[in-house]
Amino acid sequence: MASILILSLHGDGVSLALRLQQEGHIAKMWIKDPKVRPSLEGYKNPSKVNDPRKMLDQYDLVLSDMAKMGPLCDELKDKGKLVLGGGKFNDKLELDREYGQKVCKSLLKVKLPESVTLDTPEECLKYLEDQVDPQVIKPLGNAPVNLTLVSSDPENRTLKSFVKERGKELVPCIIQRQVDGVEISTEGWFNGREWIKPFNHTMEKKRFLEEDKGPNVGCMGNVVWTTEGDKLTELGLIPLTPLLQKVNYVGPLDFNCIVKDQDAYFLEFTPRFGYDAIQALAELLKEPLFDFLYFLASGQPMEVPYYKDQFSIAVRLSILPYPGSEDCSELKGIQFLQIPDEAKKHIWLSDVMKNKDQEEVCAGVDGVLGAVTARGETVRECKRRAYRTLSNIVIHKDLQFRRDIADDVEEKVKKLKEWGWLNQEKT
Numbered sequence: 001m002a003s004i005l006i007l008s009l010h011g012d013g014v015s016l017a018l019r020l021q022q023e024g025h026i027a028k029m030w031i032k033d034p035k036v037r038p039s040l041e042g043y044k045n046p047s048k049v050n051d052p053r054k055m056l057d058q059y060d061l062v063l064s065d066m067a068k069m070g071p072l073c074d075e076l077k078d079k080g081k082l083v084l085g086g087g088k089f090n091d092k093l094e095l096d097r098e099y100g101q102k103v104c105k106s107l108l109k110v111k112l113p114e115s116v117t118l119d120t121p122e123e124c125l126k127y128l129e130d131q132v133d134p135q136v137i138k139p140l141g142n143a144p145v146n147l148t149l150v151s152s153d154p155e156n157r158t159l160k161s162f163v164k165e166r167g168k169e170l171v172p173c174i175i176q177r178q179v180d181g182v183e184i185s186t187e188g189w190f191n192g193r194e195w196i197k198p199f200n201h202t203m204e205k206k207r208f209l210e211e212d213k214g215p216n217v218g219c220m221g222n223v224v225w226t227t228e229g230d231k232l233t234e235l236g237l238i239p240l241t242p243l244l245q246k247v248n249y250v251g252p253l254d255f256n257c258i259v260k261d262q263d264a265y266f267l268e269f270t271p272r273f274g275y276d277a278i279q280a281l282a283e284l285l286k287e288p289l290f291d292f293l294y295f296l297a298s299g300q301p302m303e304v305p306y307y308k309d310q311f312s313i314a315v316r317l318s319i320l321p322y323p324g325s326e327d328c329s330e331l332k333g334i335q336f337l338q339i340p341d342e343a344k345k346h347i348w349l350s351d352v353m354k355n356k357d358q359e360e361v362c363a364g365v366d367g368v369l370g371a372v373t374a375r376g377e378t379v380r381e382c383k384r385r386a387y388r389t390l391s392n393i394v395i396h397k398d399l400q401f402r403r404d405i406a407d408d409v410e411e412k413v414k415k416l417k418e419w420g421w422l423n424q425e426k427t
Contacts, residue, residue, distance in 0.1 A: 002025045002026070002060040002290060002294065003025065003026040003028070003058050003059050003060050003061075004017075004020050004025055004026070004027050004028070004059065004060065004062070004063060004290070005028050005029075005052060005059045005062045006028070006029045006030070006062075006063045006064075007030055007062065007063065007064045007069050007072060007073065007086065008030060008032065008036075008065045008066065009031075009032050009033060009066040009067075009068055009069060010031070010032075010066065011031050011036040011039045011350070011365060012066050012273075012275055013065030013066075013273070014039055014046075014349070014350050014351075014352065015279060015348035015350050016065065016289075017029050018046060018348070018349055019282070019289055019348065020046070020289065021045050021046050022345070023288045023289065023290050025290055027045060027046035028046060028047050028048065028059075029046055029048050029049070030048070030049050030050075030052040031048060035365070036365050038329075038353055038363040038364055039353065039363050039365055040352070040353060040363075041353035041363060042353050042355060042356075043353070043354055052072065052076075053075075056079060056081060060082070060294070061082050061293065061294050062081050062083045062084070063083075063084050063085050064084070064085040064090075064272065065272070065273055067086075067090065067091050067094045067095055067271075068091060068095070068142055069086045069091075070086055070087050070088040070089070070090055070091035070092075071088060073085075073086030074087050074088055082294070082298055083250070083297070084250050084251045084293055084296065085252065085272050085273055086251070086272065087249075089247045089249065089271075090272060093269050093271045094142075094269060094270060094271050095140075095141055095142050096140070097140050097174050100268060100269050101115070101174075101266070103240075103269070107240055108255075108266060109234075109236075109239060110235050110236060110257060110264040110265065111263050111265050111266065112265065113178075113179050113258075113265050113266075115175065115176040115177065117140075117174050118174075119171055120167075121167025121170070121171060123171075124137070124170065124175060125160060125163050128156045128159055128160050128175070129160075131156060131177075132154055133177050134150075134152065134153065134154055134178040135151050135159060135177060135178060136148070136149065136150050136151065136176045136177075136178050137149040137159055137162070137163075137170055137173050137175055138174045138175075138176060138268075139169070139170050139171070139172070140172045140173055140174065143169075143170075145206070146215045146216050146217070146323075147169060148216055149162055149170075150178065151178060179258045179260070179265045180258075180260075181258040181259050181260040182259045182412045182415060182416055183204075183257070183259075183267070184203055184232070184257065184259060184412075184416070185201065185202040185204065185256045185257075185274070185277070186232045186236050186237060186254070186255045186257070187200050187201075187202065187252055187254040187270075187277070187281075188237045188252070189251070189252050190249050190250065190253060191250060191296050191300075191302075192245070192250045192299050193299060194241070195238070196296055196304060197228055197304065198226035198227060198228055198304060198306060198308070199227050199229060199230075199237065200224055200225065200226045200281055201225055201227060201232070201422070202254075202280070203223050203412060204219055204221070204222040205219070205220045205221045205222065205402060205405055206218060206219060207220065208323050208402075209402070210403060210404045211404070214323075215323055217323045219274075219275055219276055219277075219314075219316060220315075220316045220401070220402045221276070221314055221315045221316055221371075221405030221406070222280055222314050223312070223313050223382070223409045224277055224281050224284065224311070224314075225310070226284055226307075226308060227422070227423060230421065230422050230423045231421045231422070232257075232259075232264065232422070236257060236264065236266075237253070240253070249271075250296070250299075251271065251272070251296075251297075252271070252272065252273060252274070253269065253270070254269065254270035254271070254274055254277075255269060256269070256270065259419070259421055260419075262419075279348045279371050280313060281312065282373070283312035283373045283374065284306050284307045284310060284312050284375060285304070285305070285306055286305035286306055286307065287304070287305050307375060310375050310376060310382070311375065311377075311378065311379050311382045311409075312373060312374065312375040313374055313379075313382045313386045313405060313406055314371045314372070314373045314386075314405075315373075315386050315387070315402070315405050316368065316370075316401060316402075317337070317368075317370055317371065317372065317390070317399055317400070318367050318368050318400045318401070319331060319336055319362070319396070320367065321367060322367030322400070323367075328351075328365060328366055328367050330364065331351075331363075331364040331367060332353070332361075332364030333353075333361050333364070334361060334362050335359060335360075335361045335362070336361075336362055336369055336394070336395065336396040337360070337369060337370075337393045337394065337396075338393060338395050339360070339393050343389055343393060346372060346373050346374055346386075347370060347371075347372060347389070347393065348370045348371045348372075349370040350368045350369060350370040351363050351364070351365045351366055351367060351368050351370070352370070369399070372389050372390045374386035374389060378410075379409045379410050379413075380410070382406070383405065383406040387403075
């Protein structure tokens with residue numbers, strides 16, 4: 001039995017803490033955001049701590065669940081703790097889009113979409129007036145995902161309206177020419193010296209509604225599968241090795257791009273856990289999640305046992321007012337899911353607490369109840385299993401989830417294999 005501390009900005013790592021507890025470990029969380037305090041009420045394990053710097057000797061492993069935790073992570077590393085998933089370098093690579101583009105340009109063997117960095121709404125409007133192709137606006141820093149705006153017409157009319165009405169929220173920003181193709185994320189896990197195989201790919205649905213409509217919420221579901229290596233890993237991850245060795249990088253690193261038949265176009269790095277990709281990836285591990293994380297963080301030689309020829313899926317579950325920003329406190333104490341013991345390994349709860357009867361209920365934090373995961377030998381099989389589990393646990397008719405997760409993955413994978421980006425043996 002090990003003791004793990006999770007450093008959390010907004011409680012994203014709650015589901016990881018619960019999984020580590022299910023594996024027989026002691027999990028503790030420090031959550032910085034005071035609005036998330038109801039999370040995990042009623043639990044004895046996992047539990048919450050008020051000061052992550054106290055009683056450090058008790059922790060065998062420290063995990064960072066989100067960006068902006070870099071200074072604290074580096075401080076704990078300097079005190080001799082095993083820390084995975086955070087650091088000042090991680091923050092800079094994710095939050096400073098210009099730096100991420102410089103790293104891509106100098107090291108990766110992929111292309112960058114035509115882009116420009118602008119500081120004022122006036123500059124943005126002037127630039128958009130001169131464009132004849134659809135554009136994308138990406139605010140710099142850790143801006144909300146719904147402020148990443150994608151145009152749907154060459155005149156960029158919607159983008160111009162956003163800039164006129166909400167321009168101060170968008171700047172400084174990068175405006176990038178939209179690239180048509182297949183969007184895919186390629187992730188590797190680095191132990192400070194080398195990549196630990198397997199790598200993995202993710203195809204994600206970022207928008208709230210079917211047919212990719214509605215606000216961008218970051219993730220409403222995804223499909224994950226592993227690879228020992230392919231063209232995407234060779235061009236997008238392997239060239240980063242010397243830089244990662246130099247900064248003693250430990251943790252996951254995701255390279256997100258849009259692929260066409262001949263070229264891959266860099267979008268961004270994600271040097272942290274991805275939600276809900278980490279949950280889907282865990283379905284493909286044949287060993288406990290803690291074992292994988294601990295041996296990676298300690299830099300020990302390791303062979304990762306995993307389901308090589310299978311896919312996994314994650315489907316996010318939520319309840320109103322999500323994805324709005326309204327107060328969710330009225331949801332506190334309400335039971336929306338009923339989970340039998342045999343399904344618990346496929347359920348990753350997030351906005352959760354226990355009531356006086358020790359029932360798992362909503363904590364009223366943000367309305368993101370969690371995710372359902374499954375694996376299968378085909379995309380269709382893992383999707384069928386996940387939605388079957390979902391139908392068995394839902395006890396409230398207003399539960400929100402997309403019903404089209406994974407629908408287009410087989411077609412996209414086939415196209416990427418035909419173009420030579422993925423290995424042909426993957427089915």
